[in-house]
Amino acid sequence: MPGISKTVISLQPGKMDEVTKLIDSTSSQVLALEGVIGFAVAVTGEDEITVIGVYQSSQNMNDANESIREIMSGLVPFAAGPPDRGLYSGAWFSN
Numbered sequence: 001m002p003g004i005s006k007t008v009i010s011l012q013p014g015k016m017d018e019v020t021k022l023i024d025s026t027s028s029q030v031l032a033l034e035g036v037i038g039f040a041v042a043v044t045g046e047d048e049i050t051v052i053g054v055y056q057s058s059q060n061m062n063d064a065n066e067s068i069r070e071i072m073s074g075l076v077p078f079a080a081g082p083p084d085r086g087l088y089s090g091a092w093f094s095n
Helices: 016-031 058-078
Strands: 003-010 036-045 048-055 084-089
Touching (some): 016 036, 016 048, 016 058, 048 058, 058 084
Antiparallel strands (some): 003 048, 003 084
């Protein structure tokens, strides 16, 4: 069964543009991880983003977790607090 991660990050006011550039610059590192199908970033509040990651399996997701934390550590200076991250089993649908 696919693995799906959800990370909600509250940002410091006015930091959205910098965070967007940082995510763009690190996206290839995330997509290169074993078992990653893809990820999406949604602006879910004025100063909040939600990152959804999709993996071929829950095992791939768990194996990639430490690498994801390292890649995402660049967001720490822009965050208003710790991220709310959850790892789930689920299903992914696309064309």
